[in-house]
Amino acid sequence: MPDGPIPAWVSKPIDPQASDALTALPAYLVDAFQRRVLFLDLLRRRGNEQIDISSRPTATVLRFASKPIMSGKSLPRPMNYTLSRIIAPEGVVIDEAKRPVVVVDPRAGQGPGIGGFKAESEIGDALNAGHPVYFIGFSLNPEPGQQFLDVVEGQVKFFERVVALHPDAPPPFAIGNCQAGYQTLMVAMLRPELFGPCLIVGAPMSFWQGKRGENPMRYSGGLNGGSWLTALTADLGEGQFDGTWLVLNFDKLGPANWLWGKQYDIYTNIDSDGPRYLEFEKWWGDFVQLNGDEMQYLVDNLFIGDKLTRNQLTSSGGQVFDVRNVTSPIIVFTSTGDNISPPQETLGWILDLYGSLDDIWDAGQTIIYCIDHKIGHLALFVSSKVGAKEDEEFVRLMDLIDCLPPGLFEMVISSSQKETQQAGYVTGNWESRFEPRSLDDIRNIGRNSPADDRAFTAVARVSAVNLAAYRKFMQPWVRLVANQTTADLARTMNPLRLSYTMFANSNPLMNNVEKMANAVKAARRPVHADNPFLAWQTFISAQITTGLDNFRKTRDLLQEKLFFDVYGSPALQAMLGFDSESAVRPPPVPSPEKLAARETRRTESTARLRAGGAKEALIRALLYVASDDRGLDRQSALALNVARQLILHQSISAFKKMVRQQAFVLHQDREAALLALTFMVPKPEERAVLLERAEAIVGAKGALTVEQSRRLVKLSEYLDVTPLKPATPMARRQPLRRAGGQLQ
Secondary structure, eight states: OOOSOOOGGGSOOOOTTOOSHHHHHHHHHHHHHHHHHHHHHHHHHHHHHHHHHHTSTTOOOOOSOEEEEEEGGGSSSOOSEEEEEEOOOTTOOOOTTSOOEEEEOOOSSBOSOGGGSSSSSHHHHHHHTTOOEEEEEEOSSOOTTOOHHHHHHHHHHHHHHHHHHOTTSOOOEEEEETHHHHHHHHHHHHOGGGOSOEEEESOOOSTTOOOTTTOGGGGHHHHTTSTHHHHHHHHHTTTEEETHHHHHHHHHHOHIIIIIIHHHHHHHTTTTSHHHHHHHHHHHTOBOEEEHHHHHHHIIIIITTOOGGGTOOBOTTSOBOOGGGOOSOEEEEEESSSSSSOHHHHHTHHHHHOSSHHHHHHTTOEEEEEEESSOOTTHHHHOHHHHHTHHHHHHHTHHHHHTOOSEEEEEEEEEOOHHHHHTTSOOSSEEEEEEEOOHHHHHTTOOOOHHHHHHHHHHHHHHHHHHHHIIIIIHHHHHHHOOHHHHHHHHHTOHHHHHHHTTSTTSGGGTTHHHHHHHHHHTOOOOOTTOHHHHHHHHHHHHHHHHHHHHHHHHHHHHHHHHHHHHTOHHHHHHTTOOTTOOOOOOOOOOHHHHHHHHHHHHHHHHTSSOOOHHHHHHHHHHHHHOBTTBEEHHHHHHHHHHIIIIIOOOHHHHHHHHHHHHHHHHHOHHHHHHTHHHHSOSHHHHHHHHHHHHHHHTTTSSOOHHHHHHHHHHHHHHTOOOOOSOOOGGGOGGGOOGGGOOO
16 A cells, blocks of 8 residues: 555545435445455454464463463473463352363364353353353464374363362363364263263264265365375474464355455444454464374374274273263254354264164263254354353253253253243243254254265275375475475465465555554545445345355365265275275274173162162152153253252262163163152152152143143052142242242
8 A cells, every 4th residue: 555645535525315326426435445445454453463463372362361270281291282260250259169161272273262252152151150160272383292192181181180179069061162072072081080061062073974065075085185185284384284274174165255255244344343353353363283293183083084983093091082981961062054064073973873862871871962053163152142042051051961861862942931030940041941852863964875984985095095105205205395494484375374464564565554544534434325336336245245155066066076976986995995885884882891881780770670769769750750752941950950959958960870870760661660669658648749849840830741741640640649730830839949039
């Protein structure tokens, strides 16, 4: 931008209400020029911000103050992660006896802090609920020689420290965003006793899965010839892989937004949206580095190999990474708004590991998923609306979720009704239900056919061949010519990084932009909304967006066709050692230890049929009546929690154990389990109290469902007690309420 005076016509007063063509055009031209200057200044500020944050190895977009607790650099196998305690803002009271919350940030190209870069966020909601909050973030550069397993096994030490700091609290509620989702779940596979519920947000787990015509990112490994390109990139980077390439892959999925839409929206709303744009770009443009070996492990074993949910990965000590090791509830939060990590990838692991719901029960696992059909991947952990809805519900219900019986549930969140709020059972704006689901519900989301799986198997084998060939014939020469100078130059000239830095103050052509922007702000003349040239601008932008969308659709279809034409070829598959009838993806067989544990659990459940007293009988009765075809709603769950505190007087861990024991008894033989209630509670008057309490708890919301009413009558027959009158809303039943009507 050349130096010189600001043209006079830029600030010339023009009637913004004018709508005839003679005055509309000058008014539009003034507005358009001013917006261009302001937009260019915004890009300048964005470039300066990117250079600044990239120059600080520990920079973060985390808006909450924090205190380092433990550094990964001090571990025997150092890593560039740090465990920090979030300092509560003024006015927020933390209860140290509450379950701690640990948020793990994704190291997938950008820097740390995204789980708490807004007040309404995972961290913000946990603090507002009074929970101690910890944050696991990372620095710009990895430690020398750092491996992916170093990070997974090192974070075991972090969770050990959190548990040690809160010995009287339930195990931590872990939240892993994107890449940190499967990474955190792998930590829980190694040490399940350290974890409460695990929330994995937008985390791909079954990397091959998808639907034809919708999920093009999974074809990248095959179209690149496998992971040899990852090795080449790391070699040219002197052993480091530039995370900018990962972010660029995300951008290329939606060229209409990347190349045009995002910039046009800001240009159009330059007077209001600048701060929001800079806030997000501060994180999106904070590119981090990974060691080449770290990235190679991920590409070979996860993105191309898809080995995680087939139990083909082991720790450095030989322990198999098996999702079925996790004993606490697993919560999957996913979305359908884009194709970065679609539900097929985030939920497909359920079908990879389990052949039936009985398998989930036998593993003693509680799996909950929640799908947002309006947002894309990034909004799962950056949107304020998500923070005020789903995140708030996850945090509010973490203890209740931890006590759910085994099974597969969908968490359905809807707006709460006014009368429900007045009853005192909903403290927010949302109402949640845990609805039972079958494996067919997961299949209906979409899944590879056996033929598709064979094509991806072919990719994995071709990748291994090409990688071996690269390492044998090319790698020595590449490493011979590569050096730190060329690596730094390659990172500087990365096209995505250049899109930031070329507009910074370091570019001499930007010298006069700030001065011009200040002059424009002083003489700003926004055009009126009914200006016809503004309508033409909108029309032209829509045409550009449509053209780029059509390009994307054509590109994706051609790539998909090429992928399956090549890797779906029976001839290629035969050359790689398998035929068109091969079963290339059999489910992992349970280990002898797990089979023995299942048999022991069945034996114990049979022995527990008549064991216990009124407490066990109440839980068994509640599980029978409350778990109708709709599942459990939040009101019933909250009331159940009150019963835990005021009637059973149990800790969460003891209550969870009892719920699971009684759930297994019911699951194994419902009829015998219900008939045994009269042996557990022999006195008629005690059975009458049990029935009344069961009716009160299940009727927390008001009227029972038809199925719940039927089961309540059936329960009275099993208990040999006179059937109850229609259920009374539990909000009026004082024995299950705390002082002031507040629920725990």
